[in-house]
Amino acid sequence: MQFQARIDVKHLPGIADPQGATVQRSLPALGYTNVSEVHIGKLIRLVLDAPDEVAARVQVVEMCERLLANPVIEAYEIEIIELAPNT
């Protein structure tokens, strides 16, 4: 079966997010004075074959731990979506 994984990589709480902070400071200049938080992270999308959703998730977690995120500064959230078969 084929799955799409969407991996949201974000800063750990307490880790500075200078990009988010800079964008947050610039939004009021456009009139958006009601924005209290901006966070900028990474969205990684990948497609993989796996026997089932659990197996797909296990493998994506491993990818995150080994490469896709740096646990010292980043956290991640994984969403797995089953793709319709190509028929």
Next chain:
Amino acid sequence: MSARVAVIVFPGTNCELDVMHVLEQLGGAPELVFHTETSLGGADAVVVPGGFAHGDYLRTGALARFSPVMAAVGEHAAGGGPVVGICNGFQVLTEAGLLPGALQKNAGLKFLCATVECRVDSTRSVLTAGAAPGAVLRLPINHFEGNYICDAATLDQLRADDRIVLRYVDNPNGALDDIAGICSEQGNVVGLMPHPERASDAVLGSADGVVLLQSLLDAATARSAAA
């Protein structure tokens, strides 16, 4: 015999020739070692120079740690061999787990290119052994991700073990505890954001980096003699 130093080259590394030049000037025998190699060819020490290894894609140093040569660098480090990572090389060594912590984007989101003052706060590393404790060195920095971070327990450990080798006198990038460079438990693996190779001649504005690279060569020579 001259100390043999492997200078690692990833796609995107761009400071390797500067490092080669200075090590040669100081009487060392540096050799370029491409990232696809699986051996360091018997080198006594390793320098991972600055640049943008693998384009800095994903995160700085994240892909470089999986280059074949990094297994050999890890073995060399585990055996007590001197390894120094400069700038992007420091980022590679943290991603590879040879040094703790990480380098995040500079506070203020500015790329920094300046000569800054760094204080030698520990001489128990292969890079600072020959420097005077407390000496202030003028060294160029050239980075976007130089803001050192680690968890509180790691910072306590680094302080307790006297492993913070260089601190910024006037913190330019937000680095935790003004950290410009740290070393491993044994002192044989060192990472630093400033570029000592670019402060190697008065004509460059500073020769303060020489004492650091000379220390590395001395450590390499000692290792060669002991082998």
